Amino acid sequence: AVVSTQSTGINKYVTAWKKNLPKDKYQPLLQSTIDTTLKLLLVDTLTIPDISAKHSTCLSNNFNLLLDQLSKVRSDDLVEDSESWIRFKLVIGVLDDGLVKIVENWENGTLSKYFRSSEIQHLVKALFQNTDKNAALRRRITGDIL
Secondary structure, eight states: OHHHHHHHHHHHHHHHHHHHSOHHHHHHHHHHHHHHHHHHHHHHHHTOSOOOHHHHHHHHHHHHHHHHHHHHHHTTTOOSOOHHHHHHHHHHHHHHSOHHHHHHHHHTTTTTTTSOHHHHHHHHHHHSOOOHHHHHHHHTOOOOOO
């Protein structure tokens, strides 16, 4: 419901901006609106204390739906992916991936380029049970590039 509301709200703004503003004025507004929406969702997601498998799937599905809706809005007006767009897509991957894949993505730079180790460690802790094996894998998520 939140995803639908967000994308509907953004679509209404874009329609109004396109009718009333020159492209060089509404493009920054669109980018800012999308970035702010994604940043707020990222902050909330990265601080959830516990995420069940069911909720992880639900978040992933809803976030993919939001990206699909926003892609339609962005396609004509914005060429480059912003950092928040990339981070959001990566979080969806974390929600979908197993712990070994997440650690591999950290170590190969896919995640470490855009996230602090504490952010990914917290998300991993929220997603996976705290076993000795998982704790050992989580300890491999260290060192910040940012």
